[in-house]
């Protein structure tokens with residue numbers, strides 16, 4: 054069996070990746086998580102199979118990751134998003150020593166060795182401060198779509214100072230800046246810088262060594278990437294597949310186990 | 325412990341023997357024992373309520389009364405329990421004849437005991453123990469504590485109407501020294517692989533008796549038996565080829581309201597705590613210190629100043645954990661940060677860096693609370709714990725293959 058898959062169930066989106074032995078990734082898929090984690094995982098996996106022109110039974114081993122990993126009915130094993138993002142980031146950029154992952158509900162910094170193994174990690178505290186949810190909320194207050202919100206940041210000339218990273222209180226901060234006549238782009242940039250500072254201070258708790266790779270859904274937000282680079286003072290490695298790093302890492306961990314699974318008689322139940 | 329709660333209930337009904345409220349860390353239980361005064365520990369009440377999932381109601385009652393949300397949750401569980409008339413076992417607790425604030429390390433104790441004294445309308449004696457800033461206590465610091473212990477003797481004489489019997493005090497101090505010897509041997513059993521017991525999660529069953537019965541013959545017999553049973557278990561485990569997969573050192577008190585869930589997160593990975601700092605709150609004996617029946621007052625003072633983890637400085641705490649990692653042959657360190665405990669938690673971020681960066685010991689830092697159930701997020705903690713073990717496993721196998729290759 055040459056194929057293995059990873060399914061990363063996130064709070065907003067579920068991603069799947071399929072990898073082939075000695076060939077690397079062959080398919081990626083993304084679906085909205087919605088109300089049923091189990092269904093979202095199945096959908097993402099099936100879409101990825103179609104994309105790769107495979108039958109689900111052609112896939113030798115599936116590793117589930119993300120907050121919904123234990124709800125994936127057809128997975129063979131579960132691993133945390135920390136191990137998976139580390140492995141995925143290392144696959145995308147083998148020189149990675151630090152991974153910053155910014156997802157919908159949490160952000161984390163992972164220090165990795167030259168094999169993509171986790172050396173140390175830190176995660177944000179329980180609340181959604183400084184995560185994708187925070188950005189989405191800020192964009193909504195400004196009446197902007199997420200893509201516009203990210204792009205607008207580059208137009209800023211005098212970014213405002215946002216002092217809160219609380220998802221609830223940022224709303225009143227933004228409204229008061231609007232009332233003061235501040236330009237939306239300056240507010241957007243202020244929001245990005247506020248989160249970047251928080252994220253970098255989190256990341257400094259692991260040895261923040263270059264090269265730094267950004268993963269997770271927020272990596273698609275160019276304003277956020279620019280703000281992080283400014284605060285970090287070093288360029289970030291961002292792959293077009295950065296969003297799939299968790300699923301890709303899970304698929305690579307699954308590939309390690311494909312042969313072992315045959316020997317031990319573990320087998321995936323039909324999808 | 326059942327026996328102790330029964331005695332407390334009797335004391336609540338009949339007024340005898342009298343009880344004194346004390347802090348666990350640095351408790352001078354030898355002195356109260358010499359006067360047949362029962363120790364009553366507000367911290368033990370708080371944790372007993374928490375582990376029985378009864379702490380939220382008193383915590384909310386205390387907050388309603390005006391305690392802030394970030395005040396120590398032990399304080400709120402205990403104070404709220406007085407307001408609500410709740411006790412851990414349901415049977416009554418006595419009104420203390422003396423509220424003895426043997427203040428070590430944490431200054432929350434002073435305010436807490438002032439409040440207990442006001443609420444219970446009981447006299448307060450604050451025994452001020454100097455913090456151990458340097459390596460060893462100065463002669464002045466010891467003399468200062470001894471002088472206060474002698475003042476305390478006068479108080480206890482007033483309360484009980486008895487004169488201090490020096491032979492009885494020596495006997496109590498001797499019992500403590502014996503218990504400490506057994507307890508230390510038990511701790512050292514965990515250096516074996518497999519360890520016959522979990523020095524964090526199982527240790528709490530031995531910590532209660534240590535606080536309550538240390539200075540008694542019953543305590544000596546209990547710890548002697550515990551040692552014998554664990555020695556036997558160590559032998560049987562060895563013969564059966566039982567093995568733990570990971571050996572850990574724990575820092576910080578456990579999340580009592582979610583004790584089982586937290587424990588299961590580590591049990592799932594077949595991990596065993598081989599040492600913990602929390603189990604030295606009632607005394608740090610595994611490195612050789614003991615009470616001394618020939619110098620009862622000085623050795624009680626030394627226990628209060630030097631031989632309990634709460635009164636020791638950050639470098640000493642780090643050193644203690646480092647010794648555990650090296651001498652107990654641990655794979656990593658788990659730091660449980662307690663949101664509402666300023667004393668124990670301050671500095672744990674630096675501690676994490678010291679172990680993970682300076683010493684290269686895989687270290688996990690997790691946060692919740694020791695008595696407030698609201699700070700525990702199962703899914704988030706589970707992810708952190710699982711990720712820690714996944715990384716540890718990879719490092720272990722990388723190390724093994726490096727050795728083999």
Ligand code: SF4
Nearest residue numbers: 396430432665666667
């Ligand atoms: S040491 Fe921590 S738990 Fe104990 S009284 Fe002080 S603040 Fe509370």
